[in-house]
Amino acid sequence: MSKKEIQDRIYNLLMSEEEITWKSILYNAIKSEEMDPWDIDVSKLSARFLETIKAMKELNLNLPAKLIFASAILLRIKSRKLLKDDINALDQLLTSPETDEFYEELQQEYRAMKYPSQDTGVKLVPRTPQPRRRKVSIFDLVKALDKALEVKHRRPFKPDTFRKVEVPKKKIDISKLIEKVYSKIESMFKETEQVKFSQILPSKKKADVIYTFISLLHLANSRKINIEQLKHFGDITITKARAALEQPTKEKIEI
Known part of the structure; x- marks a missing residue:
């Protein structure tokens, strides 16, 4: 039809x-x-x-x-x-x-x-x-x-069930966190040319590892630092970026 x-x-x-x-x-x-x-x-x-x-x-x-x-x-x-x-x-x-x-x-x-x-x-x-x-x-x-x-x-239909999403109890200002991580890395660069990811972790708690890693990725993407991981699940090595080596004066991070 x-x-x-x-x-x-x-x-x-x-x-x-x-x-x-x-x-x-x-x-x-x-x-x-x-x-x-x-x-x-x-x-x-x-x-x-x-x-x-x-x-x-x-x-x-x-x-x-x-x-x-x-x-x-x-x-x-x-x-x-x-x-x-x-x-x-x-x-x-x-x-x-x-x-x-x-x-x-x-x-x-x-x-x-x-x-x-x-x-x-x-x-x-x-x-x-x-x-x-x-x-x-x-x-x-x-x-x-x-x-x-x-x-x-x-037999009334069962109401639709939705998965409950937990709201984070503590808000994180990622911009301030990135600045804090970068400041810590710069301070350690005064004593050594290489810094390990494990050295900049506030603690081994899951949240600290995740937020510090996110900050690290942002800094690397902004070419503030270089990062390298030689093996899976191995520690991450952090070194100064070429731009940072050519310009030793501290500049404000653009977030």
Whole structure:
């Protein structure tokens, strides 16, 4: 079905219905696809339903949460191939030990459809379809979706959890720290031509090592000093930069 045909179908729905619901979209899809209401192709019907939802979003129409949730249910049912086996499989799933797993997946599916720009990591893995034991009617599907939506209201979604980020207790003025490190190195250069990184560390605490190393990198990048490490995880040797050797007078560091 072309994009224009889908849009025309939406306009027809808007003109004929006071409110577009998931049921009206399903019934309209049955009519437009000329399906037998007593023997529907759930896979094809789901595809048409999702095409309509996508087109509605492109037209900037406001989508009710229930409409998006119904889309997620159809997509999840389709991926599990439940209705290819028997409509009762969905009823069994809603009351089986797998219920929690189903709704966990459904919650992810709902978020993926509501926030398409966010990567949720959800991947649909089609299950191997089993032989159909009986025909599935549109009334069976509507009843199953009604039941699933009812369960959804009884099982509120878990709130999104965000990783807590600890705010540093003590703020560091990196500019002052760089000046302090450089001043210490210059002072040691008066007695020796080479200084070791381990010699300028205030302590072996992780924070001191990291901040001193950052200061050292900045000074080297500013060509105030030269640094060299002969082996991995070995001590770093600090020497005067060529510019510093040619100009012994102390100059202010540009941060």
